[in-house]
Amino acid sequence: MTNRSKSKWPTFDGRAEEYELWEERMLCCMHGAGLKRTILEEPAGPMTAEQRALDDKLNADAYCALAPLLDNTSLGLIFRETKDKGRESLKVLREHYIGKGRPRIVSLYITMTALKKADTETVTEYIIRAEQIITALKSAGEAPSEGLMMAMIMRGLPEKYKPFTLMVTHGSVNMSLGEFKAKLRNFEAAEDTDAAAEEAEERVLKGRAAPRRRTSGPPTELTCWRCGESGHRKDAYKGLVSILVLLDLSAAFDTIDHGILLHRLEHVVGIKGTALCWFKSYLSDRFQFVHVHEVSSEQSRVCYGVPQGSVLGPILFSLYMQPLGSIIQNHGIHFHCYADDTQLYLSMKPDETEPLVKLQACLRDIKDWMSRNFLLLNSDKTEVIILGPEHLRKGLDGVAMASSATVRNLGVIFDQDLSFKPYVNQVCKIAFFHLRNIAKIRKILSQSDAEKLVHAFVSSRLDYCNVLLAGCPSNLLNRLQLIQNAAARVLTGISRRDHVSPVLASLHWLPVKFRIQFKIVLLAYKAQNGLAPHYLQDLIVPYVPVRALRSQSAGLLVVPRVSKCRFGGRAFCYQAPLLWNQLPIWVKEADTTSTFKTKLKTFLFSKAYS
Numbered sequence: 001m002t003n004r005s006k007s008k009w010p011t012f013d014g015r016a017e018e019y020e021l022w023e024e025r026m027l028c029c030m031h032g033a034g035l036k037r038t039i040l041e042e043p044a045g046p047m048t049a050e051q052r053a054l055d056d057k058l059n060a061d062a063y064c065a066l067a068p069l070l071d072n073t074s075l076g077l078i079f080r081e082t083k084d085k086g087r088e089s090l091k092v093l094r095e096h097y098i099g100k101g102r103p104r105i106v107s108l109y110i111t112m113t114a115l116k117k118a119d120t121e122t123v124t125e126y127i128i129r130a131e132q133i134i135t136a137l138k139s140a141g142e143a144p145s146e147g148l149m150m151a152m153i154m155r156g157l158p159e160k161y162k163p164f165t166l167m168v169t170h171g172s173v174n175m176s177l178g179e180f181k182a183k184l185r186n187f188e189a190a191e192d193t194d195a196a197a198e199e200a201e202e203r204v205l206k207g208r209a210a211p212r213r214r215t216s217g218p219p220t221e222l223t224c225w226r227c228g229e230s231g232h233r234k235d236a237y238k239g240l241v242s243i244l245v246l247l248d249l250s251a252a253f254d255t256i257d258h259g260i261l262l263h264r265l266e267h268v269v270g271i272k273g274t275a276l277c278w279f280k281s282y283l284s285d286r287f288q289f290v291h292v293h294e295v296s297s298e299q300s301r302v303c304y305g306v307p308q309g310s311v312l313g314p315i316l317f318s319l320y321m322q323p324l325g326s327i328i329q330n331h332g333i334h335f336h337c338y339a340d341d342t343q344l345y346l347s348m349k350p351d352e353t354e355p356l357v358k359l360q361a362c363l364r365d366i367k368d369w370m371s372r373n374f375l376l377l378n379s380d381k382t383e384v385i386i387l388g389p390e391h392l393r394k395g396l397d398g399v400a401m402a403s404s405a406t407v408r409n410l411g412v413i414f415d416q417d418l419s420f421k422p423y424v425n426q427v428c429k430i431a432f433f434h435l436r437n438i439a440k441i442r443k444i445l446s447q448s449d450a451e452k453l454v455h456a457f458v459s460s461r462l463d464y465c466n467v468l469l470a471g472c473p474s475n476l477l478n479r480l481q482l483i484q485n486a487a488a489r490v491l492t493g494i495s496r497r498d499h500v501s502p503v504l505a506s507l508h509w510l511p512v513k514f515r516i517q518f519k520i521v522l523l524a525y526k527a528q529n530g531l532a533p534h535y536l537q538d539l540i541v542p543y544v545p546v547r548a549l550r551s552q553s554a555g556l557l558v559v560p561r562v563s564k565c566r567f568g569g570r571a572f573c574y575q576a577p578l579l580w581n582q583l584p585i586w587v588k589e590a591d592t593t594s595t596f597k598t599k600l601k602t603f604l605f606s607k608a609y610s
Contacts, residue, residue: 014071016108016136019097026069035062039086062086098139105142108133116156123188127153127181146177153180159544160191166538241388243359244414245344246407247366248381252340253317254305257374258283261306261320269319282312304374314339320373327369331362341410350392383407387416412465418570420469424476431458431483439490450491458487459509466516467523471570480512505609514604517579524557524576525596539573555588556581 010025012018030036038058047055063086067075070093077096082088096107112133117126130153137144154165164187168180175183265271265279283306287299306313317339328335328344335344344362348355367377384403386393393416406415406422413423434457442450462480469477485500492503504511510518526532527540543556557577562568569575580588587603590596 009065009069011069012071012074014073016097016111017132019093023094026066030062030065033065035065035086038062039066039090042087059086060084063089066090105137105140108137108140108142112137112152113155115152117158119158123185126156127184130156146180149177150180153184159542161187162538162541163187239349239392240347241350241386241392242345242347243355243403244385244387244407244409245359245363246383246385246409247342247344248378248383249340249342249370250376250378252375253308253313255374255376256306256317256320257304260373261316264320264322268322324366324369327365328362331358331365333359333362338410343409350394385414385416387414387418390417410465412468419476420472421476424469424479427461428479428483431461432486434458435483435486435490442490442493447491454487454491458483462512463515463519466512467519467572470516470520470572470575477512477516484509484512501609505605508605510601510604511608514608518600518604520572520576521579521583521600522593522597523572524580525590525600526593527576529593531593536572540576554585 009029010022012022012026027036027040030039035058038055039062043051043055063082063084066086066089067079070078074093074096078089078092082092112130115130115133117123130149134144134149150168154161154168157165161184164184168175168183262276262280262283266276271279286302288302289299290297306316308314318337321337321342324342325335325337333344333346335342337343344359346355346359367379370377385405385407386403406413408414413420413426415422435454438445438450438453438457445453462484469480484504488494488500488503488507488509489496489498491507494500494503523532523536524540527537528542530537541558543558557580559577559581560573562571562574583600584603587596587599590599
């Protein structure tokens, strides 16, 4: 065997697309070392002990020549199972990098899962790297779907691409891989343009540079990454109105068929065995009767319905209604369900008719499904409201005739302008009614009992869904503050001429404005820790600076650019990051929800009464 300098032997860096070229160079070096035949060919026929010993020595030499050429990952594939066996090691490497077996496919999927877009590379370069792995998968006999390929590509995108991934995953239109790549490139172009514009504006404001003027040529029109049209980009949502449909079910909890429910628990939810037997025992052999003045009626078997006042009842009803979500999604309509309250909503331009046709078809399918499942959709009590600017609402003449000016959604009154004035009026009316009744009996109540009544009938109404009032005019919030002031006066007995702020502080009550902020920031904390619904988590984006800054460890959130002239400044996606970024570090770093609540109230309390 001839000696040859190992420094001239090619090394392998673990890239599958380079393996075949590397192996060809490596075999040429093995040939020069007299080991090519040993590493490629199995011994022919039976061998004597001396021949076997010689073959084992040459095979070990081939392994020792091969191992130093490999990267850590490749060496890890062979050094345990095929150590000192060059021939077997080469087979393992071939199977892993260019084979068509399961180990090769698994290895490619692991590589695809670990794929990340580097900050220095463009989207095009990142897609090329992903397509090389996809091509290798196809060569190995695997045929990944386009949906899986898009999911793998999105997995490796940085946090700033979250709006794009949300559009793809939550969108109602299926797109091909080619359309996906085109929209991803358009998104990158739009973000780069916005970043350049912000940087130029910042430089102008700081006096570092004068704004550049375009000397010639038309302005560049970018393609919108959402709709694919040119020249408008983020203005795609302007001029839209929203239609909200609130479905009403008659005696919803009382008409659930036990047989259908058990079948759905077993075949849709996947509950089997002992757990399913528990549900069967819970639902079967139930009887009901009326008992009045120590006289009871005959018992009757209960074959339908679930107890509405129980903990398990609403959960079973939600599982019973689960197939309804697929029906609504098939029509491309957005929806939310909370127990027996189902609401559909969509946004559209006033001159469009196709969304209305889809909505009507969806309602027909919902009614048919409910009829087959022993549920009754009450058409007379189902409400429709059009939300948006008044001049755009007038364009929907057909829907406007059937819609209402206000609707009640989970106890909150929605009006067409989302001003919530009717809701505040109702809260004030009911709260003052209860305060007058409490004031009449205040003298016979202890301090603790009176405080319990105030919290039960007044404070609970001020706190219910108060996040919706974020960004509302001050005159609207002042009306609610008057309720809290009146409750404090009734509870402590001070006169109307006495200043109420010290009383509120002594009671440890946050003012209404800060109670709203408390609820918003608490939802932001839960969203960041996986304790909030996904549709709220998707609205929270951590701030990641493009370069190393002190602010990267401050736990900041991205505050989106919105139009504050109407509803943009009141949206949760704007208010939550805005308020969160104003918190000190010692509040943000709370490790439990209860600790965070305590620290947050301490901070807001000192801010309100300092």
